[in-house]
Amino acid sequence: xxxxxATPVSRANxxxxxxxxxxxxSGQAEAFDAIGDRYDExxxxxxxxxxxxxxxIESLGPGSRVLDLGSGTGVPTARQLTEAGFELVGVDLSxxxxxxxxxxxxxxxxHQLDLADLRPGGPTDLGRFDAVAAxxxxxxxxxxxxxxxxxxxHHLLTPGGLxxxxxxxxxVDDFAIPFLGNTIRVSGYLLxxxxxxxxxxGFEIVKETSYTYAPAVADVPPEEQVFxxxxxxx
Amino acid sequence: xxxxxSPREGPxxxxxxxxxxxxxxxxxxxxxxxxxxxxxxVPQTDRLQYLDVATRRIARxxxxxxxxxxxxxxxxxxxxxxxxxxxxxxxxVGDEKSAVPVVLQLHSIxxxxxxxxxxxxxxxxxxxxxxxxxxxxxxxxxxxxxxGQPSFGDAEDIGPAVAELLGPAASAPGTLPQGRRLIIAPLxxxxxxxxxxxxxxxxxxxxxxGDDLLxxxxxxxxxxxxxxxxxxxxxxxxxxxxxxxxxxxSSLPEPTGVQxxxxxxxxSKTAQVGGDWYDAIPLPGNRVALIVGDxxxxxxxSAAIMGQLRTIVQTLAGLDLPPHEVLHHxxxxxxxxxxxxxxxxxxxxxxxxxxxxxxxNAGHPPAVLLRPNGQAEVxxxxxxxxxxxxxxxxxxxxxxxxTGTTLVLYTDGLVESRAMDVGTGVExxxxxxxxxxxxxxxxxxxxxxxxxxxxxxxxxRDDDIALLTARFEGFPPDSVGYWHxxxxxxxxxxxxxxxxxxxxxxGLDALLDSTELMVSEIxxxxxxxxxxxxxxRLLRTDVLRCEVTDDSPQVPRMREAGPGxxxxxxxxxxxxxxxxxxxxxxxxxxxxxxxxxxPKEPRYHGS
Numbered sequence: 098x099x100x101x102x103a104t105p106v107s108r109a110n111x112x113x114x115x116x117x118x119x120x121x122x123s124g125q126a127e128a129f130d131a132i133g134d135r136y137d138e139x140x141x142x143x144x145x146x147x148x149x150x151x152x153x154i155e156s157l158g159p160g161s162r163v164l165d166l167g168s169g170t171g172v173p174t175a176r177q178l179t180e181a182g183f184e185l186v187g188v189d190l191s192x193x194x195x196x197x198x199x200x201x202x203x204x205x206x207x208h209q210l211d212l213a214d215l216r217p218g219g220p221t222d223l224g225r226f227d228a229v230a231a232x233x234x235x236x237x238x239x240x241x242x243x244x245x246x247x248x249x250x251h252h253l254l255t256p257g258g259l260x261x262x263x264x265x266x267x268x269v270d271d272f273a274i275p276f277l278g279n280t281i282r283v284s285g286y287l288l289x290x291x292x293x294x295x296x297x298x299g300f301e302i303v304k305e306t307s308y309t310y311a312p313a314v315a316d317v318p319p320e321e322q323v324f325x326x327x328x329x330x331x
Numbered sequence: 332x333x334x335x336x337s338p339r340e341g342p343x344x345x346x347x348x349x350x351x352x353x354x355x356x357x358x359x360x361x362x363x364x365x366x367x368x369x370x371x372x373v374p375q376t377d378r379l380q381y382l383d384v385a386t387r388r389i390a391r392x393x394x395x396x397x398x399x400x401x402x403x404x405x406x407x408x409x410x411x412x413x414x415x416x417x418x419x420x421x422x423x424v425g426d427e428k429s430a431v432p433v434v435l436q437l438h439s440i441x442x443x444x445x446x447x448x449x450x451x452x453x454x455x456x457x458x459x460x461x462x463x464x465x466x467x468x469x470x471x472x473x474x475x476x477x478x479g480q481p482s483f484g485d486a487e488d489i490g491p492a493v494a495e496l497l498g499p500a501a502s503a504p505g506t507l508p509q510g511r512r513l514i515i516a517p518l519x520x521x522x523x524x525x526x527x528x529x530x531x532x533x534x535x536x537x538x539x540x541g542d543d544l545l546x547x548x549x550x551x552x553x554x555x556x557x558x559x560x561x562x563x564x565x566x567x568x569x570x571x572x573x574x575x576x577x578x579x580x581s582s583l584p585e586p587t588g589v590q591x592x593x594x595x596x597x598x599s600k601t602a603q604v605g606g607d608w609y610d611a612i613p614l615p616g617n618r619v620a621l622i623v624g625d626x627x628x629x630x631x632x633s634a635a636i637m638g639q640l641r642t643i644v645q646t647l648a649g650l651d652l653p654p655h656e657v658l659h660h661x662x663x664x665x666x667x668x669x670x671x672x673x674x675x676x677x678x679x680x681x682x683x684x685x686x687x688x689x690x691x692n693a694g695h696p697p698a699v700l701l702r703p704n705g706q707a708e709v710x711x712x713x714x715x716x717x718x719x720x721x722x723x724x725x726x727x728x729x730x731x732x733x734t735g736t737t738l739v740l741y742t743d744g745l746v747e748s749r750a751m752d753v754g755t756g757v758e759x760x761x762x763x764x765x766x767x768x769x770x771x772x773x774x775x776x777x778x779x780x781x782x783x784x785x786x787x788x789x790x791x792r793d794d795d796i797a798l799l800t801a802r803f804e805g806f807p808p809d810s811v812g813y814w815h816x817x818x819x820x821x822x823x824x825x826x827x828x829x830x831x832x833x834x835x836x837x838g839l840d841a842l843l844d845s846t847e848l849m850v851s852e853i854x855x856x857x858x859x860x861x862x863x864x865x866x867x868r869l870l871r872t873d874v875l876r877c878e879v880t881d882d883s884p885q886v887p888r889m890r891e892a893g894p895g896x897x898x899x900x901x902x903x904x905x906x907x908x909x910x911x912x913x914x915x916x917x918x919x920x921x922x923x924x925x926x927x928x929x930p931k932e933p934r935y936h937g938s
Contacts, residue, residue, distance in 0.1 A: 269815045269817050269864045272864050285815065320813055321812065
């Protein structure tokens with residue numbers, strides 16, 4: 098499984114209603130702090146991710162504001178979008194990843210934040226975006242939080258805004274897996290279920306591509322990657 | 332072992348030569364001037380000294396040829412000027428009486444330089460001394476052999492025996508010396524005649540005396556004991572050799588994504604049976620374990636221990652443990668076989684899907700990787716301590732294994748000899764691989780094996796050699812489907828849908844119904860016992876392989892299902908529909924898999 102980006106922390110609130118949900122991020126950011134640069138060595142093939150970035154570039158106007166949720170090392174997506182002339186803001190739960198992204202993509206702005214902090218009425222407001230990219234980051238959340246995260250993304254987008262999402266197809270919830278010498282917890286949906294929660298969260302799917310992907314390390318099994326290009330419906 | 336013709340301290344009739352033997356010195360006499368001062372002829376102590384040295388030398392021989400060479404060097408020129416040795420063929424092993432008539436085969440002839448023109452001429456060297464004689468039953472030679480006592484050539488009735496043994500050489504004028512200058516001594520073991528020795532002096536040397544006959548008798552007795560010992564040892568070695576061969580894989584598997592080739596060469600001396608082994612074991616998920624090992628020592632025991640270790644490794648491999656854990660458990664098990672068995676072992680796992688190699692080492696010489704660009708690299712894996720030492724921590728090292736790369740695993744016999752230490756040998760192997768021309772690098776692995784052996788082990792070997800080569804071919808990701816699924820009542824349905832989607836993508840519609848049915852049965856069973864997500868994996872090669880892994884160690888058995896019995900029936904179905912199926916216990920649970928042959932000319936819908 099992929100776990101490339103890290104994510105959120107928060108308390109209850111309206112909009113994307115986290116209610117009394119207790120957010121457990123233990124170990125997730127630490128794993129990525131420890132993995133650092135090795136992440137990109139382990140996942141050298143990023144064709145699907147780059148293609149999804151290209152879709153954003155083709156679809157957005159010049160100077161658009163784009164949020165990279167779980168920006169990781171910033172390579173390739175934050176770099177690709179910065180070079181396309183967008184105003185790029187990156188968010189990651191891992192301090193080490195935010196440092197690396199700042200180094201590799203000097204043109205972007207990066208914050209060490211939890212996605213949940215960005216919910217409507219949450220502690221951090223980064224403004225509205227023309228597009229959000231979330232490549233292999235939402236899968237780091239327990240399943241119960243994923244619809245809430247989608248609502249948050251919906252809230253962060255301007256009407257008609259674009260959302261590029263990638264996930265690993267699986268039916269698991271907060272499943273601990275070995276990952277590059279660390280352990281991370283991941284969740285996943287089968288495609289049909291993913292379509293449904295995107296629809297429920299107010300997204301229209303414009304394009305979908307899936308890849309079978311073989312990571313370059315033995316302790317990460319191959320996986321079915323799915324890239325979804327979506328638009329905020331209302 | 333090569334040793335100069337040196338220590339030939341002689342008794343009577345010959346000037347003693349100086350020089351000391353290489354290797355352990357035979358008896359240093361108290362008198363420092365002993366080897367320079369010509370002694371007066373034939374004092375009795377001198378004979379005893381000679382015998383002492385000669386018999387020690389003969390006893391030193393480790394095999395047949397060494398024993399007889401020591402006899403020749405001890406006898407010529409110190410005691411005689413020429414020696415002719417015949418051996419019983421075949422040499423009897425053990426105590427059983429052989430039913431076949433005795434046949435004597437010429438083994439060797441040795442002559443002092445001064446005797447070249449005086450003895451056994453005009454028949455140079457081996458010529459015309461009969462190579463193979465079957466003594467006439469009840470003839471003089473047969474009687475002599477039976478009696479077991481040495482005799483002078485001029486004794487009554489001995490002439491015909493000598494003539495029978497030496498053939499035309501004996502009757503040619505000027506070949507045999509006149510007078511008491513020939514002794515024929517049977518080599519008599521505990522129960523059998525082992526052969527004969529003929530000792531000759533040239534005409535201008537003093538004749539043999541009665542005491543010399545006793546000396547010859549002693550030489551013959553010690554030689555016969557040595558020959559018998561060597562025969563027993565050789566017999567053990569050949570049994571061990573056979574044992575060893577039967578315990579090596581008779582053929583290698585042919586897993587998808589990797590080519591394999593291997594060689595096993597026994598040591599040149601049969602007495603040097605080794606405990607080398609290699610193995611290639613298919614693992615779940617199209618990975619393959621590659622193993623090479625070496626039990627220290629050269630004996631039947633080494634070969635037997637090797638067989639046991641190989642079996643243990645196969646069992647551990649079947650549990651799909653990582654390399655360092657395989658070695659850890661192997662080490663534990665090896666200690667149960669006995670405290671004094673030490674072995675080295677290198678265990679690697681190649682994963683053609685992730686293109687990675689995982690390797691751990693227990694004191695074995697390092698593997699060498701030959702890259703497609705011609706670079707050869709010695710893989711620096713922490714060497715660990717050998718198996719059997721106990722309490723050692725092993726470490727698995729992971730590295731990329733790109734398509735086209737060749738892994739070379741071997742035992743120390745390939746890289747170590749009396750003339751070459753391991754470090755030099757490993758570097759020689761690396762250099763050889765690196766110098767392999769492009770075309771040869773890409774030629775078949777069988778040829779690569781032959782080239783390696785021809786370059787690094789051209790001549791006789793002191794040690795056995797095992798060689799295992801693997802060329803990585805990888806596995807295309809678009810032929811793999813892989814999902815984790817939380818176990819719940821709907822999982823079987825999910826698995827069915829995923830299977831259908833992938834089979835359609837692969838154009839395997841013909842297999843849809845049967846595969847969905849089998850996947851559904853196996854997943855239903857897995858979900859019943861699993862506490863963590865199960866995994867479903869589909870692999871397309873020349874067969875369609877489906878694997879369902881769960882965390883329950885309980886391996887399903889096919890059994891007759893009762894009327895209300897939900898389980899059991901599923902496997903009967905799988906057994907009927909699949910070409911092959913199986914269940915393997917893993918360290919973290921189990922995998923149940925099945926394969927179906929892909930119909931010819933499948934209709935591919937895109938990729």
